[in-house]
Amino acid sequence: MPPRLLSPRRPPWLTFTLQRPQYRRFTVLGIETSCDDTSIALLHAPPTSAPQLLYHRTVTSSNRIYRGVHPVVSLNSHRTNLAPLIQECLSLHPDHRPDLISATRGPGMAGALAVGYDTAQGLSVGLGIPFIGVNHMHAHLLTSRMVESLSGSTPLSLNPNDPVKFYPKFPFLTLLVSGGHTMLVHSRSLLSHKIIANTIDVAVGDMIDKAARDLLPESYIASSSGKQSNKDAICYGQLLEDFCFPSGGGVAGENYVYFAPGTKARKAQNKALLEKYGDWGISEPLKKWDKGKRAAVFSFGGMGSEVDRALQKNKISEDDVETRRAMGRETMVRAFEHVISRAVMALEAMPFEERLEVRDLVVSGGVASNGFLRHMARVYLKEKGFWDVRLVTPPPKFCTDNAAMIAWTGLEMWRDGWRTELGVYPIRKWTLDSEVGAGDVEKGLDVVAGLMGADGWVRRDTE
Incomplete structure (x- = not known):
């Protein structure tokens, strides 16, 4: 067998x-x-x-x-x-x-x-x-x-x-700000999301990176990259923030000097900058468009080029660190105010009953790791009367x-x-x-x- x-x-x-x-x-x-x-x-x-x-x-x-x-x-x-x-x-x-x-x-x-x-x-x-x-x-x-x-x-x-x-908890608003996206989203539930505003050209992170590559002295980039685990992986936006605020933001943002638009302090600050440095020509996004101030869109196209032209026109050398830092701060102010203003516009436009339900404004994405942006958002919201809106920002490592x-x-x-x-x-x-x-x-x-x-x-x- x-x-x-x-x-x-x-x-x-x-x-x-x-x-x-x-x-x-x-x-x-x-x-x-x-x-x-x-x-x-x-x-x-x-x-x-x-x-x-x-x-x-x-x-x-x-x-x-x-x-x-x-x-x-x-x-x-x-x-x-x-x-x-x-x-x-x-x-x-x-x-x-x-x-x-x-x-x-x-x-x-x-x-x-x-x-x-x-x-x-x-x-x-x-x-x-x-x-x-x-x-x-x-x-x-x-x-x-x-x-x-x-x-x-x-x-x-x-x-x-x-x-x-x-x-x-749902519903809440989110500003998604990164190198590839800039949008304001109203999230009603886990599966329901409405995009209130979106960029019509480039993302805010892309513009910040371009400005950083022009503003940062090569010596600063070289010295900073040596401190990273991968010296050839450079986060230009983060370097620009560190460059413009060498002492950091402080425990509660005390090292950031920012005043909301329309305030007396802001007008005095703008006057002092103009007298010291002159007009750099870095304009507010959509300023040349008649309806731009109230349009539910984002636009950062051209801002990076304006920074480059300002450096060339004013012949600002790499050794002029003070001027480059001031220009970097002004660039961030222009860009970040444009971002935050759209969230405030959305809150102002909400029906009363819907507004009562939205208690949180989340700022997320790579650019949300910027401490100056977080500080500006807090100041801007309070100045516009939205004391009850909780600003929610993840730790930088999760942005x-x-x-x-x-x-x-x-x-x-x-x-x-x-x-x-x-x-x-x-x-x-x-x-x-x-x-x-x-x-x-x-x-x-x-x-x-x-x-x-x-x-x-x-x-x-x-x-």
Whole structure:
């Protein structure tokens, strides 16, 4: 009798079984690769205490040679650093096996997005756990909720029927200010967002970076970059703030000298600057447009060029640090007042009942790490009579692109009953508002309109 052949056992990694995470424990692995930052985070939500950020590390690609983000350099940086970061994260926390993979799906640079997104889908299959593709701007909106939860003592229930006990609660306003976006968003719920104002040209962060590259002496850039872990990864906006305020902002912003427009102190300050330095020609955005002061748009196109022309026209040498600092402060004042004024306009235009519900103004995104902007926003709101509006700003480390906010947004979307099916693509242009970008969609352009307008969303069983 011939020997009986045993059927080969099917390796477990060949079989994809979607495991169902339990309410008693939940750990999310977050992946962010939308631009030049490769970031990994491991977020754990215990059943009896506040969520914990077990691991969070970010590597920024080199940008000094090209004086900005270079797509190919960023892509190669993601390919080099992503897998080692994931390996380090999981090896340091072997007792916290991920229950969910959350990765940035868009918007962002197509190649950069694909590295993190495809890796996340592969991990989802390999580990047999669900996956969520996150809108990057949605994550910036929710960052303050993450920070509030991490710093508190209240556990986050994964049962969607339980009330959420952390702030800011919906509805609230958010100023999203970064190198790629500048918008004012009214968030009514986790899935409902209306863009009140958007930039019509370049983002405020892009303009600040350009001005910084012109204003900062090369010797200052060289000495400052040597203090960073990656000396070739330069954050020009942060360097400009440090350059203009060498003593920092102080404990409560006492080193920032700012007065709101229309006040006597501001008029005296403007007069003193004009007498000392003359007219630099750095104009208020949209000043030449008759309706510009009240228009629900942002515009920073041309401001960076005005700074360059002022330096050339007045023959300001690199050694004239005092003048360059004063010009940098004036540039930030012009740009940041333009940003804050749109939020104030939106608050003033709200119906009384709706205004009573909106108690928080969140400022998030990379530029929100600027301490001078935060100080200006507080002064401006109080001067305009909005004492009851709470200004919410995440810590600087959570303002720039990071995987912690991606993990958190995935957690909130999962809690609300959503996941993303496998096999769908990253999205280069993806708006939060279904009405913004709808015209481009009709024209056949590569834009996805609305947070839930993307394909691949799956309503899961939340029982």
